[in-house]
Every structure is written in C-alpha cells, then in structure tokens.
Amino acid sequence: MNVGVLGGGQLGRMLALAGVPLGARFRFLEHRSPAPVDGLGEVVRAPYDDADALARFRDGLEVGTYEFENVPDASARALADAEIPVYPPPAALEFARDRKHEKDGFGALGIPTAPWRAVDDRASFDAAVEQLGLPAMLKTRRLGYDGKGQRLLRSPADLDAAWAALGDRPLVLEGFVEFSRELSIVGVRGRDGETAFYPLVENTHASGVLVRTDAPAPGCSPELQRTAERYAGAVMRYLDYVGVLALELFQVGDELWANEMAPRVHNSGHWTQNGAVTSQFENHMRAVMGLPLGSTEPVGHSVMLNLLGALPPAEAVLAEPMAHLHLYDKAPRPGRKIGHVNVCGPDREAVRDAARRIERTFPDGAGPA
Amino acid sequence: MNVGVLGGGQLGRMLALAGVPLGARFRFLEHRSPAPVDGLGEVVRAPYDDADALARFRDGLEVGTYEFENVPDASARALADAEIPVYPPPAALEFARDRKHEKDGFGALGIPTAPWRAVDDRASFDAAVEQLGLPAMLKTRRLGYDGKGQRLLRSPADLDAAWAALGDRPLVLEGFVEFSRELSIVGVRGRDGETAFYPLVENTHASGVLVRTDAPAPGCSPELQRTAERYAGAVMRYLDYVGVLALELFQVGDELWANEMAPRVHNSGHWTQNGAVTSQFENHMRAVMGLPLGSTEPVGHSVMLNLLGALPPAEAVLAEPMAHLHLYDKAPRPGRKIGHVNVCGPDREAVRDAARRIERTFPDGAGPA
Numbered sequence: 001m002n003v004g005v006l007g008g009g010q011l012g013r014m015l016a017l018a019g020v021p022l023g024a025r026f027r028f029l030e031h032r033s034p035a036p037v038d039g040l041g042e043v044v045r046a047p048y049d050d051a052d053a054l055a056r057f058r059d060g061l062e063v064g065t066y067e068f069e070n071v072p073d074a075s076a077r078a079l080a081d082a083e084i085p086v087y088p089p090p091a092a093l094e095f096a097r098d099r100k101h102e103k104d105g106f107g108a109l110g111i112p113t114a115p116w117r118a119v120d121d122r123a124s125f126d127a128a129v130e131q132l133g134l135p136a137m138l139k140t141r142r143l144g145y146d147g148k149g150q151r152l153l154r155s156p157a158d159l160d161a162a163w164a165a166l167g168d169r170p171l172v173l174e175g176f177v178e179f180s181r182e183l184s185i186v187g188v189r190g191r192d193g194e195t196a197f198y199p200l201v202e203n204t205h206a207s208g209v210l211v212r213t214d215a216p217a218p219g220c221s222p223e224l225q226r227t228a229e230r231y232a233g234a235v236m237r238y239l240d241y242v243g244v245l246a247l248e249l250f251q252v253g254d255e256l257w258a259n260e261m262a263p264r265v266h267n268s269g270h271w272t273q274n275g276a277v278t279s280q281f282e283n284h285m286r287a288v289m290g291l292p293l294g295s296t297e298p299v300g301h302s303v304m305l306n307l308l309g310a311l312p313p314a315e316a317v318l319a320e321p322m323a324h325l326h327l328y329d330k331a332p333r334p335g336r337k338i339g340h341v342n343v344c345g346p347d348r349e350a351v352r353d354a355a356r357r358i359e360r361t362f363p364d365g366a367g368p369a
Numbered sequence: 370m371n372v373g374v375l376g377g378g379q380l381g382r383m384l385a386l387a388g389v390p391l392g393a394r395f396r397f398l399e400h401r402s403p404a405p406v407d408g409l410g411e412v413v414r415a416p417y418d419d420a421d422a423l424a425r426f427r428d429g430l431e432v433g434t435y436e437f438e439n440v441p442d443a444s445a446r447a448l449a450d451a452e453i454p455v456y457p458p459p460a461a462l463e464f465a466r467d468r469k470h471e472k473d474g475f476g477a478l479g480i481p482t483a484p485w486r487a488v489d490d491r492a493s494f495d496a497a498v499e500q501l502g503l504p505a506m507l508k509t510r511r512l513g514y515d516g517k518g519q520r521l522l523r524s525p526a527d528l529d530a531a532w533a534a535l536g537d538r539p540l541v542l543e544g545f546v547e548f549s550r551e552l553s554i555v556g557v558r559g560r561d562g563e564t565a566f567y568p569l570v571e572n573t574h575a576s577g578v579l580v581r582t583d584a585p586a587p588g589c590s591p592e593l594q595r596t597a598e599r600y601a602g603a604v605m606r607y608l609d610y611v612g613v614l615a616l617e618l619f620q621v622g623d624e625l626w627a628n629e630m631a632p633r634v635h636n637s638g639h640w641t642q643n644g645a646v647t648s649q650f651e652n653h654m655r656a657v658m659g660l661p662l663g664s665t666e667p668v669g670h671s672v673m674l675n676l677l678g679a680l681p682p683a684e685a686v687l688a689e690p691m692a693h694l695h696l697y698d699k700a701p702r703p704g705r706k707i708g709h710v711n712v713c714g715p716d717r718e719a720v721r722d723a724a725r726r727i728e729r730t731f732p733d734g735a736g737p738a
Contacts, residue, residue, distance in 0.1 A: 324390075
C-alpha cells in the first residue's frame, strides 16, 4: 500500500520503520534537508503549501497521514480533492491546532480542563487575569509545542513583558492547576471504529519539554484508567477518528483534567516500541491501512528517556541490557530532540535503576535548551 | 555509521529496519530489481563481482556485512582491500559455503554430525553408499539452500538418477539420521568476544524448506541448551566470529548433531522480532557496529510461520491479537518466501491455537513449491 506522510521528522521515521513490515511503501512531504525520514522512502522536498509538490506527493497514493499537526489545511485538502483518504480526519487537526477550539471541544464532550479564557486584546487579557488570578499561563492559540509560544505569569509585573512578546497573536490564558502529576494516554481507533488504549503513563517535563515517561504510570487505579479511556474515546468518536491519538492530562486529586490532545503518535508513547506487544507506530499504521489493531498490552515496566541536545555514547547506553536506543539521525543542537532510550523489563525498580545509570551517561549540554 | 550489506533480500531488509534506530545508514549491493531492500537505503544495483560497482559500493563505508553467504570471495576481498572491516569474517563464509569444509570443521571442534563422505567421482559415490548404507542424502558441497541441490536416495535404483542430476559437481553423501526433531540455536558474538544465545527452537521443514519455528523449543533440558551453546560458541570462537550465527541441529536421543551453520541472521530466528527482548537483527547490527549486545531473553512463547508462495489476507492474519506480520515486498511465486507471521504470547497453548487459526487463512497454493 502506498502511504503518504505529511512531515518527515522522527515520527515519520518511526512510522516507516513500523509500517514497512506491514507492506506499506512510504512517501513523505518534507521541506527540511537532511530529514530523519531520508532513506526510508521517497521524499518530496518542498513546503507543505507548494501546489506542484503536493500534486507530485499525492500521485499514486492510496492513503495519507500526518506526523505533524501544524500542516496547512490546503495540504490536507489537496489529498481529499484527489479522493485519497486521509487519516486522522483533517477535523482532528483543526481541533488540536487551536487551543481555543480544543478547550471548547473538551468542554462540549464533558472533559474537565483547567479554567481558561480566550484573549484577543489587552482588555480581554487584563480581564482574564482578574478572573483566573495568578499564577497563570499565557499561550498562543496556534503553533505552540514543546513549551514554545507560552509565558508563565507569576505576578502582575510579568504582564507587560508577556503581552509584548505574544500580544500580537490570538491567545488563551490558562489558570494555575495544582496538579499532582502529568499523565497521558495513547489510544488508537481503527477504520471500523474499534478502539484500544495503552495504559496511562507518567510524564516528566523540564522547560516545557518531555524528558521522561514512566509506563505504566505507577499507582493508577483501574478507575483512573477507565476515566482516561472514556475521555480519549469521546474525542476519537466525536472526530470519527482513525489512527493514534494522545491525550495529555493533569492528575488533580482523583480527577483527570485534559491539557491538550495530539492527533498523531506521541513522544509519551515511544516506550511502546519495546515495552508493549504492539507499538503506537505499528498501531497507527494498522489503523490507517484499515487493518485490525494489535494488542496494546504492556510487557513489563518501561522508562523512556528523551535524548535532548547531545547524544551519550551508544556503548554506554547499551551497556545496560534492558536499554534500547532509538536515534533520529538529526544533528545535535541545544535542546533538540535527537533520540530516545527505552528501558524495559519485568521489575519496575530495576528498570528505574537502569534508567538512573543511563541518565548519568548523558553528556554536559544534554537536556532542554 | 555507514554500513554496507552484500545482498539485498529480506534479511537485508530486516537488518535495515533494526539498524536504522541504532544510527546505521545502509548501502546494499544487490543485482535484483525490485529487491526487498528498495527504499531502505542506497542500492548499488550490480552483480557481486562487478569491480566498478564494488568500488562504488565500498566508497565511504565504515563496516561491511552479508545477508547471503554465497558471495564471491572477490566481493569480501574488495572490502578488506579498502581496509573496511567485514563481519562476520570472510573465513566464516568459506566455512559455511562448502559442506565438506563445514563438516571437517565440526569434526575438528568435537561437534558430532551424521556420518558422511566426500564424493568426487562415481567410484567414491558408490563406495560412500556402501559404507553409509541407504537411505542417504546426496548433496552438492556448494550453493545448496532450502532443499536445493540435494537428492534423497532410498534404494539402489535411485543412484543413477541422482548421479545424473548432481554428479558433475563436488558432493557429499550424508548417512541417514534417525532424529527425533530438528532444532536450531542462534547465537551472537560481539567485537569484544562477548557472546549471547537465544533459546533452542524447534523447526518444521516441508520439502526442505522451513515452514515453522516453535520458540523456545518445548521440552529442552538446560543441559541440551548448554550443549547447543557450547557447539555454537566453539564455532564462533574458532572463526573469531562477529555477528549472528545460526546452527541447525538434529536431536538424536539426548544428543545434538550439527546439520549446518549459517553465518548470518537466520529464518529460524525471525521469531525474535516479537518474541525476544532484542531481535536477532538488532543484535547482529549491534555486534557489527561494535556495540554491546542486547538481551536474548524470550518474552513468552512464539510460533513463526513462513509465508510461502502466496499471501493470506493481512486482515485475517492480524485479526489474531497475538499476530505480527512481516512482509518482504516480493512478488508471489510458487514456494517463494515472501513474508512471515510471528505469533507471540505468554501461554504456549494459546499461541499454538492462534497459529493454527492463522494457518487456516493461508490460500490455496501457499506452501513449499
């Protein structure tokens, strides 16, 4: 099956590695060169909105998908116009791409979120701050990821600088959430509506960037898992979703509040490559290709560590027998995601100890920028 | 690391899928077009002995390996002449490529085999038949695989036809082995001499072609496993081996007799992709790249079924939640290996039942030619 992927970063790379054994042949639309998908299929090297490139990209495709949600609508439409099915449905991109739409959607589906207000001008900004109080987080409605496009407001003295930095764009203000931890759930929905969910995982962020995932998240009740599945399932049904979806959550007491949704394979699901019966990448490809979903059962315990900015020596990481290395073939640059390590085994404490030893091999300069 | 692979079939394809996450970039030397490695790296499309192509193939490589043992010596030498390390060492190719050398080697290492005789002319053929008795198997010394280049001799009436078919080449005659089953062991040796072994597996052949592997082989004593590791380890040490090696064995009572050695990843190790902590493909790449080996521990029980000649519907195979599909992107042709299915889970009987249901989805015409 000829599969087109909008985007050619590490997620596209890992989708290809999982999809090739299923009989998929890949074509990517990606403007960067080099790109992590180089050598794993045909790369149409052009911006997402280049009409000629889009025509070449879509020629002969049987199905299209994304590895990046900030794709222009025109690109998705170009596939739809050629009657090429696109999964997840473009409506999911629109849902996820704009924090206001997303929060409105969560609200309509009965999924709790932190209190928030849309901010369109200085007056609505000041009103929102008054209503939600401080601290609060000012975020761009669009194009934010990995902590980019956001400012933490601790005191009234921070307002002017935040407004100067972000005030020219549509924004939302999010009230402060006293959460005990950050969790996420990755789900997958097939073309026939079959759904499956991986266990809740616990995520550790630094400077807004994911640095670590513990899977399954320790101390989650079956009820918490059911709640998370209910929320992710509601979003998937609402969007008539096909593929993998990730829902980032705050745990607040016994409750889960939605933070944001990613309409794609997700960094917090990378542990599934070695720690689950079927990886999120394989399940996304199965869903997109119209195949039955694979088991989402975890195999033991896993810790995923992101490799940010600088690589540790592969020899040192793999000296741990439970470690698996996943490199993205990207040039190191401060804070850049250039790979990850999965540590998986039957005993949680042994896995955590191995993860700790692996973190000690990280060179100076590794970590969020 | 730039890795060159001599050969571009399904083994090269699966080596690439396992090596890319470790940071390997692949170049293949392969004369067939299309080939299973297409799209997974650069393909130098030429015969193995094309000097110009070899020069292009080796340019810029950091290490070379094989996915096919019947490579001309000149190809291996072309890499060695350019001071590119080649693993496994070319001596391993020579050991495996000629049944007489192989059996001499097994004998010298104290590894039992079926009784055998070299056959160089009709007189030595007749003498060998008289010494070993019938039934017996006449095999070409070189270029035999998947049951090709061999004739079963049941009675004296079979001798003339067998001689007419094979008598123009150097041969060996193998005495009949009353074995209870066919086993194999896959081992791996790192550049530093570290070794690791997967558990013994049980193989089922039809018409000389592997159709099924059960892993771990049921009913193997720890002593049998130790014996198999001792034999495979002796071969690896003798050859100063680096990479994955497979040793095919007959179980004869409580003994293991060596049948043949493959100096590469092996069909009877395909189950490790889903049924072991680290696959044979990843471990071969780790060894070749000078990285520490990964754990060879099995995860539950596995059945590997080869897809020969015709593909079952992917939907039907993957309807079994324990099934994983691995396609080779090869055109179906009677008897041709075009993919395999791994069925893996914690319960052996459940895995076998699922394998049975999957076999029922195989279309007419599937199976050995």
